[in-house]
């Protein structure tokens with residue numbers, strides 16, 4: 060598996076997808092709520108699942124303590140605390156190799 064540091068265009072693409080998602084959710088809320096709230100809820104969940112599975116396919120994570128590189132399960136990717144600082148995006152994760160909990164850098168998979 061090859062990987063590299065994400066660059067500006069990766070962040071821009073993630074932000075664009077997130078924006079599209081929020082626009083779809085916001086726009087459809089006017090049409091579907093409150094009468095068809097279940098349809099809207101389905102749209103919210105389906106969109107979220109799509110976003111997370113896309114993100115999962117793109118990204119791997121490297122433990123800062125031992126250097127182990129790994130992928131995340133759907134739920135961990137969804138619920139782990141996320142953040143961005145001057146060095147890029149990070150998640151608070153427990154490494155499967157050394158079991159240390161730390162701010163883990165996000166890396167991009169390269170084919």
Ligand SMILES: [Zn+2]
Nearest residue numbers: 122125154157
């Ligand atoms: Zn580790």
